[in-house]
Amino acid sequence: MAMPRLNEPAPAFEANTTHGVKKLSDYEGKWLILFSHPADFTPVCTTEFIAFAKHYEEFKALNCELIGLSIDSNYAHLAWVQNIQAKFGVSIPFPIIEDLSMKVAHAYGMIQPGASDTSAVRATFIIDDKGILRAMVYYPMTNGRSIPEFLRLVKALQTSDRNGVATPEGWQPGEAVIVPPPKTVEAATARLSEGYDCVDWYFCKKQL
Structure with a gap:
């Protein structure tokens, strides 16, 4: 399986999401964090989505959008988003990709056979405003990511670019x-x- 490579164009995608069909090219001119999670309605993923949602305005202030992904149906995504709103009082403001075909997950190397053949690991990809992949971070199934670290990393990358x-x-x-x-x-x-x-x-x- 080919893996995406840093400082090369991020793999293009077109996918159904909770906000309608989205393509990588929709984000041209903006930074983008594409992140995968193993499954909807799982506790570690829920904590991560809540944290991404709470920092969403800070990402937007950096001209950076968010888009999630798991190998679940759009119906599962919609139900989970509503559950997070109902049970935790947090609205998820960014789209989640439906990837039942695993097409996007395979293009980005999100499937790690040592962890699972059918679930995407906690992979995070930072793509710049020119569509270039700038950073990749992989976490195991069992441990949640630190969302402030991705916020810090976007700030650092933008500072390096500017200066x-x-x-x-x-x-x-x-x-x-x-x-x-x-x-x-x-x-x-x-x-x-x-x-x-x-x-x-x-x-x-x-x-x-």
Whole structure:
């Protein structure tokens, strides 16, 4: 099975969802998080969907949309969304892909035979506003994802794109970013006198 690859176009899809038919091309010009879950009406997935819903406006503020997926029918998705509203008081504002054929799940490598032949694992794909796959994160069936981490990662990716920098571990907006290391002896020699906060020639930070 071919796996999607970072910094290449994300696999195109067209699928029925709880918000009607959706295509990857519908999101052109926006960032998109496509995330799969093993099944509707399961407790870990329910906690994740509630967290995605609670952070939805923060994602939208970053020009980032959300779309879920599981290998369930649209009717199951609709019933589950209504159940979350009724039992937890949370409205799910983003679409969920019906993928009974597993077409989208296979295109994105969401089926991991070591975990299950019939369920998508907790896979998360961050796709940029040009349709390029920028990050992939896979979680096991048993453990829920941290939605604030995906929010942080979108912010970090957008900051890197805008400023040509990298971000250190756990970076949050407002913190110092990493200046790309020099690539020549001459540049390395000059680096320490360029006004950055340097530990050594290869490790320098700056404020944006």
